[in-house]
Each structure stands twice: as C-alpha cells, then as structure tokens.
Amino acid sequence: MITDCPTISTRLYVNPSLFLFTENNAIYLWDYANGVQFEVEERYLGRIAQIATNPAVAPDAELDEELKANHIIAEKPFPRSEWGFGKPAEIFHFATRHPHFSLSESTPKEFTAAYVQSCEDQFSDAEYDPRVRREGPRIALPSPDLERLRALSLWECLKARRSCRTFDGRPVSLAEISTILYATFGEVHGPWTHLTENGLRELGIRRTSPSGGGIHSSQAYLIAMNVEGLEAGVYFYNGDVNDLTLMSSIDVSTSLPGYLGGQPFVSGAGAGIFVTSVLSRVWKKYPGSRAYRVPLLDIGHLSQTFHLTAAALGLQSWLTAAFDDEQISALLKITDSTENPFLFLALGHGSGDQLWPELLNYLGPFSTGLPGEAKVTE
Numbered sequence: 001m002i003t004d005c006p007t008i009s010t011r012l013y014v015n016p017s018l019f020l021f022t023e024n025n026a027i028y029l030w031d032y033a034n035g036v037q038f039e040v041e042e043r044y045l046g047r048i049a050q051i052a053t054n055p056a057v058a059p060d061a062e063l064d065e066e067l068k069a070n071h072i073i074a075e076k077p078f079p080r081s082e083w084g085f086g087k088p089a090e091i092f093h094f095a096t097r098h099p100h101f102s103l104s105e106s107t108p109k110e111f112t113a114a115y116v117q118s119c120e121d122q123f124s125d126a127e128y129d130p131r132v133r134r135e136g137p138r139i140a141l142p143s144p145d146l147e148r149l150r151a152l153s154l155w156e157c158l159k160a161r162r163s164c165r166t167f168d169g170r171p172v173s174l175a176e177i178s179t180i181l182y183a184t185f186g187e188v189h190g191p192w193t194h195l196t197e198n199g200l201r202e203l204g205i206r207r208t209s210p211s212g213g214g215i216h217s218s219q220a221y222l223i224a225m226n227v228e229g230l231e232a233g234v235y236f237y238n239g240d241v242n243d244l245t246l247m248s249s250i251d252v253s254t255s256l257p258g259y260l261g262g263q264p265f266v267s268g269a270g271a272g273i274f275v276t277s278v279l280s281r282v283w284k285k286y287p288g289s290r291a292y293r294v295p296l297l298d299i300g301h302l303s304q305t306f307h308l309t310a311a312a313l314g315l316q317s318w319l320t321a322a323f324d325d326e327q328i329s330a331l332l333k334i335t336d337s338t339e340n341p342f343l344f345l346a347l348g349h350g351s352g353d354q355l356w357p358e359l360l361n362y363l364g365p366f367s368t369g370l371p372g373e374a375k376v377t378e
C-alpha cells in the first residue's frame, strides 16, 4: 500500500554569533565572530527565526542554500568558544580580535606613506589641541617634591605597593598631591620637540607612562578630602603646567563610599583621583572598535605609576572601578558626552593592611579555621 511520504526534515543550526541592527531603513545581520555584515530581507529573517526555534524544521531549499553559503546556518552545530561574561562583552571581544588593517606586506617607504596619510586624514583640522582644558578658577600647586621620589629604589617601591583598605584619616600634604599628579599625569618631558624638530605636528603629549598613539586621552580629576592647604572639592589637573582647575567645592569625604559601590575601604583617605578618558580623542585617530582597548590599557599603565609613586612617597593607595559612570560624570561636572570615568585611585596614610578591620570582625562564617584569624565579636 502506498502512503504519503513524510516531509524530510534535516536538523539545521543557526550561527550563534549573529547580531541584528537597523540603519538607514534597512536591517543588517552581523556575524561578529567573522566580521561579516549582510543587509537582509524579511524572508531570510523569518527563516532564521524558524530554524532557531525549531532546528528540525522542514527544508526550504532556496533560502537554506544561501544562508548556508554565508555561514548563517549549518547542518552541524557551530563550534563555540567558552564564554562567561554577558552578550555585550562577547560581541566586543569576538568582534575586535583582529586589527582592521595591516601594513605587514609594505616596504618602509609604503609604510611611512600610509601612516602619514592616515594621520593627515584624521587630523586635517589645524585646531586639534592634544591637551584638554576645563573652565574654572586655576589653583597653583607647589613644585613636585622629586627628592622624595629618590629615597626608595624601584625594587623597594614595587615591593611596598599593595592595595590598602585601612586609611587612618591623616591628611596628605599639597606637595604630595603635586608630586603624585606630576609623576603620573604631568608632562614631565616638556614639549615633544623630537616631533617638531623633524617637521612633524605635535599631536600627542608624553607622560611617564606609555599611551596608545601618544594620544593620552586619560584625564585626572583630583578629589580632595583631607589635603593640607587645599579646600575639599573636585579639581581637574593640568599636566603641562602642573596646576588645578576647580570644578566644584563639594566635600565627598563621607559620601565617597556610596559613590564606590558602598565600599567603605576608602574612608580616611586624604584624596583620590578619578581617571577618565575622552574617547573621541582615541577614535579620531583609531576609529576601529578594537581601539576601545587603548584607553583601558592606557589607564592600567597610569594606575601602576600612581601606586608606585604613592609607595615611593611612603603613602598608601587603593583603587576601584566599581562605580556608576553617569553618577561620577555628574560629580566631575563632565560635559563632553565622549568623556567617561574608568578608574578611581585613592591616596592616604594608613597601616597598609589589605583587609578592612570591620571585615575581619565579621568574617566568621567564611573562615577556614586557620590560626591567626580574627574572631566574630558580636
């Protein structure tokens, strides 16, 4: 007896690295792991949705062949890398693993020509100023006390650096603030004469830390809480002349832990620095998404310079990135929508203990029972 043949269904799989976005009245499908974009019609989207929700769906020869040829669907599951962060981080990570251009095949002459051309393209406006300025009253700083930075060896500073969570409320001096700002964010080398002497424009600045492209998009905002000779407030640091611009006379010494995810460790610190980056300065030179890594890497370098300088001054330091960017931008009175805070650095006196004493008091349930542990007191 002849019966109707059942519809043959194959298992199909959708590429898990797809991202959908709309622009200019069109829908685009972006395979971010392979860096390929397609403008897609609704019928393809419908087909992808069918397969995604029912892998054993009946075949549709025409659409499936095209989707397969473009690695949007396949008959075998797509290999997946292990991933523990959320989707936005996954997209950024996989979409930016490859540089968007390479000059590895070019001769030195071609390399130079391409490099100069890319600089010309990005910096055709003669107005570009590699220094950021903020409006407000200027406050002089004493000269940096460089003698104090000569007292300890590099090795002693490296060994002394540790994250302190026990500041004791003693003030820091204005000379110490001047020294640490200058050593970390100051233009200690002066104007970049090596460029100008060779007929090149001074499009970057130099500090003691390296910076991708010499851009130094990172800016320092001093949070003065207990600094001898300086009113409590928020100040912008001008690294070429080693002075401050007053942004606001707010005293955040009691509210600061609230800004930092509730972390009480910062209590008793004399001062802190929020490090921001003006991202538009980076994308002006490097518009590819991969270059978002540059300000993050820059700030890592600056942070270590800050901690080593603190150690050289015999001070304690701490850091955190646990804050709400919008809240901190409002505190710093940031008006440029392309500037964003990334890190907070704290400075003060203290025992240098890495464990907050209150934490030790309440650690009981998590203790390993090893000797030397503090006991729960309540």
Ligand SMILES: Cc1cc2nc3c(=O)[nH]c(=O)nc-3n(C[C@H](O)[C@H](O)[C@H](O)COP(=O)(O)O)c2cc1C
Residues within 6 Å of the ligand: 161, 162, 163, 164, 165, 263, 265, 319, 320, 321, 322, 354
């Ligand atoms: C990017 C970054 C973020 C950090 N965030 C915090 C933080 O939010 N709170 C904190 O107490 N320590 C923070 N730390 C400090 C680390 O906990 C600390 O470096 C680590 O425990 C090692 O201790 P050590 O710095 O004393 O060597 C951070 C460190 C880095 C590099």
